Amino acid sequence: MCGILAVLCLQDCSLSKRSRVLELSRRLRHRGPDWSGLYHHENHFLAHERLAIVDPTSGDQPLLNEEKTIVVTVNGEIYNHESLKAVLKESHKYRTESDCEVLTHLYEEYGEDMVSMLDGMFSFVLLDTRDNSFIAARDPIGITPLYMGWGIDGSVWFASEMKALVNDCEQFKYFPPGHIYSSKTGSLRRYYEPKWFSEIIPTAPYDPLLLRQAFERAVVKRLMTDVPFGVLLSGGLDSSLVASVACRYIADTKAGKQWGTKLHSFCVGLKGSPDLKAAKEVADYLGTLHKEFHFTVQEGLDALPDVIYHIETYDVTTIRASTPMFLMSRKIKSLGVKMVLSGEGSDELFGGYLYFHKAPNKEEFHKETCRKVKDLHLYDCLRANKSTSAWGVEARVPFLDKDFIDIALGMDPAAKMIRTKEGRIEKWVLRNAFDDEKNPYLPKHILYRQKEQFSDGVGYSWIDGLKAHAEQQITDQMMANAAYIYPYNTPTTKEAYYYRRIFEGFFPQNSARTTVPGGPSVACSTAKALEWDEAWAKNPDPSGRAAIGIHEASYKEPSETPVMENGEGATYKMLKLQESIPVVPVK
């Protein structure tokens, strides 16, 4: 990833303003440790902090067209840049090998419509000096972060992270994914509007081969790199599929030829955690060069302020899950790896969260998956991008490939419904698509196993440690006043209060807290899905463990179900007492 900052239509363009822009851009330096670029034209500044993944030696930004009239600062990867170059009617001279240079040339020929032509993850600001107009855009799902803000001097600001805007903008907000901002109209417009967006129930029958091929293409596209890379492997279904497909195709790619055809894989956890064990098993099967990173609860706790500063949220599950990812990213970077593939998005597309077991019908199931995908930029995309970018590591997410999403959300949702008695556990359509007897992607027991939800996989004592630490820090009296101190999105647990207090320390502005979603949820559901179960509506809890009675283990051993504990309104514990991984598929 890179960090971008654009300050447009400034009133004052003095040397001190230049210094200020440099200073603000520096706050995004972790995203792009390799080089900085600042472009200044009249009352506009485009700044860039670069992480060099494609063309490290010459692709410094901002990038320009031939006459240097169009300038762009980009954070992202344009996977179809080669074919885009081919569609250009005029012949263009390229100054770099960067995949992003094509943007300026595309704009020259297609104007604002070029945004819909892009396949990749991106946030960019493009300035057309011929008429002093500019556009800003963010990828369809919001894999890359982008914020926009307004200065009291009439200036408009865009930045990869809000920490670059907080002090200089009177108001700011997140830039909605799939949108383009045009200075000509002065407003935002949605450019990404695929069929699934309307939430109409699709009827195309489930086609496993089509799904498989789409995913393979999504992974292969993302092997475009000039630097060493790897896969984040938790041992769950999603990351294991990413690793398996990457292993299968790495030898054909330029990256494989340059960096070796053995795939690197990485896993993080407390010592002895379920993820470490599961990932090792998959790594052994695939023959990856596997690295395990151990962290202690104390190290995780010590990192929390850093994590919250970087990921810019106070959402409890996001912070829990970001911390191990943040720690692991640092270690990955220290090994010289700059890019990783990661499994985010699958649970949203296929209804992989345990609470989907309670979906009353296929319509509700489908609508919930749509809502979840639309919200990804606030949760898992934000986590995956910012936890890794904190250390100059780029995360690529093949499940959120545009074409793959169309297929995954374009099939009759009846196929996705969970029917445990028929052996259809969650994400069955995906598991089945990769169930290749002749040339297996993964061993059956891995392909069909249920994995830990959320942060439990890194070790149970992680969440317990977080709660205990918050208990020490936050008094009952503080909780009693919580609604007065934090009237917006009032924290309801000590853990949430603790995170919120740290967040407010870094980002005290009202605009900042309103970038974070709130509202009731069970096990990461949307508020709407709480209607699926009466008990949920009464006692929402952010933890995955709360969707209790759903995990396969509970189906098999109902006698243990009553072993529960009430920790801050959350019911759990059962899952802790038993091995939670193996599930024999009933096919």
Added chain:
Amino acid sequence: MCGILAVLNCHDCSLAKRSRVLELSRRLRHRGPDWSGLYNYGNHFLSHERLAIVDPASGDQPLFNDDKSIVVTVNGEIYNHEALKASLKQPHTFRTQSDCEVLAHLYEEFGEDMVSMLDGMYSFVLLDTRDNSFIAARDPIGITPLYMGWGTDGSLLFASEMKALMNDCEQFQTFPPGHIYSSKTGGLRRYYEPEWFSESIPSTPYNAQLLREAFEKAVVKRLMTDVPFGVLLSGGLDSSLVAAVACRHIGETKAGKQWGSKIHSFCVGLKGSPDLKAAREVADYLGTLHTEFHFTVQEGLDAIPEVIYHIETYDVTTIRASTPMFLMSRKIKSLGVKMVLSGEGSDELFGGYLYFHKAPNKEEFHRETCRKVKNLHLYDCLRANKSTSAWGLEARVPFLDKEFIDVAMGMDPDAKMIRRKEGRIEKWVLRNAFDDEDKPYLPKHILYRQKEQFSDGVGYSWIDGLKAYAEEQITDQMMANAAYIYPYNTPTTKEAYYYRRIFEGYFPQYSAKATVPGGPSVACSTAKALEWDEAWSKNPDPSGRAALGIHDKCYQKPAERHIIERVGGESYNKMLSSEESIHAAVPVQ
């Protein structure tokens, strides 16, 4: 390099204090981007930000002895760690492969005396939990930075950079190189006191072979690494010798077997600069994998505030020279290289600065070299360490090897005296030591060429650009008030004023400005050496160009010596910038 922070004898050891220590340690994270460690015992905190060079997999810090009663947080490399391990009398269990773990075990057996046994560059704080005592120490020359400070709650702090101390200490200062602080005596004590330190004039005759061998040993020692590395190659004598020796021995080392037996070399400059050309020539000769980095004056200017924040000085020549090094370090790091060898120290040991031409006798010559070496930690060591550490890159400086210094400073200084007519240009003793006819280290014309002084090598317009920019930023009225605004070390040029203003913005404390040396200087001389030339004492100038009439070119074309220009109150010689300056001084042997 790594970043260390120790907070000892805190009054308050609550969770909030832990958070504060973590926050302060984060300010040193650029030095050690790879991992963080924090150790808390009683009312003491030892914190560490790690750059993993040796044993990346397991060497996380702080480090312990066997029973974990002794804890140490270290920034540095102990080159003789293998020999030290062998010298331990008791059997010890080592938990890591880190070269620094030996410190805890050594202390167990030798107590404070262990400091003198170390060969390397280091700053560390060691806590003995058995009696709640602690020591802190810094390497002989101060290659690694260290600061110490005092809190109003009775606490004592040590940190690699002062940015981690400035808000929490009532007073702080540079930790003097070659010293140890012991909590038992509550004071600093010099532990490094070699013969040259007294500044008495040595009489050992110049031995070319001995000098060469000592330098080769110094370079080889520094090839101890488990990660990719390279050489900073400006094309001048010093960096070229480092590169030549490294190339010759890389094949024998573990690093060479792991990372390939071709040396990577790096050079920075404005497009078309003298250094780029000179370095390219040397790289071609040695067959290194050479990478050039170009920067623009605008990029350099934009980086100045960051440079000052990182290197923590307002010294004009240091900032000028640090900026290209800072920019280059970022690019080097982006290529995956974590460690570089660099040529600092040679000019001080051998009197390589042009003003040494005016040394009246060998005694004065020698004493000036001693003074220069003693001050290195304030200038070139500070620059080399902090410019690279800003990006998690470690610089190693073979010329400042303890044993090499003893040889270089232990010879009769008469050999170092510059005698143009006899073909003895500056640093002749070093050049001659590597003048091997049978198996040349470098081609003769490179071995005997005079190079740009200071920052001119990266391109003449760099210094000119800095001055012009400062001229824009600083008004005459500001200069008129300078002595009132900055009564301590008052800036005398607009450029100095500009740097000072940025420095004060980051480090407003009185203690901070007092860590930076001042006083008159010509071309980086000490104040004492101004006595060598009447003109100098009248018109001191920090630029190398000012040591006019000394550069070889001037010997050849005395007619041009008068082309002088006055810019911003500084006089310098335009002549040097208008012609090719990397020209061979043909050695008359």
